[in-house]
Amino acid sequence: MQHTFSKTAGMLAVSALFALSSQAMAQTTTDTDHSHDHSHDEQAEELYLIDEADVRARDLSDWAGDWQSVYPYLMDGTLDAVMEHKADHGDQTAEEYRAYYEIGYKTDVERIVIDGEDVTFFRNGEPTRGQYEADGYEILTYESGHQGIRFIFEKAGGDDAAPQFIQFSDHEMVPTQVDHYHLYWGEDRAALLEDVTNWPTYYASGLSGDELVAKMIAH
Secondary structure, three states: OOOOOOOOOOOOOHHHOOOOOHHHHHOOOOOOOOOOOOOOOOOOOOOOOOOHHHOOOOOHHHHOEEEEEOHHHHHOOOOHHHHHHHHHHOOOOHHHHHHHHHHHHOOOOOEEEEEOOEEEEEEOOEEEEEEEEEEEEEEEEOOOOOEEEEEEEEEEEEOOOOOOEEEEEOOOOOOOOOOEEEEEEEOOHHHHHOOOOOOOEEEEOOOOHHHHHHHHHHO
């Protein structure tokens, strides 16, 4: 079942969505539900709106794999070069970008493994596993007028401690394997849709710090 949802979000950076790279704006399927590392470094001249006719259901295979959080790399200084790159192309200092991403990337889930219907969350190396089934998507409209989309999955089994809902946010509207994503999780489906300030971000676990930096700068 598909869903649509509209809301406003009071983020200072939301009005600058889709601007870090022209590539992000040029993609036919782009995520906009937060001002993450693809979009908020300079003002977008046009609103990004989603035509629901272009949206297709997605399953967990799009995000299958072993994923690592970028948050530890931000905190240990590995991503300093990324922050400098943003400062060179944006309207804030590297320190200001770092402070922004400390909120956005923050998480205690350092690793996620997605295999079939199983999603395993690792905190301090300890796994919590749930089985998830698709629960549609939501198109979100923000204070800036831009729109974003989240693909939602609900827990169908597994550990009690596993979150009831997970919501994927990336740059696609149709089934596509991605090289990174932003994930929201919790017990309340609607409340998660209101969260646009914290968006834990995951890249492949096999990437070294240097490789991660190169990918983030090149994107």
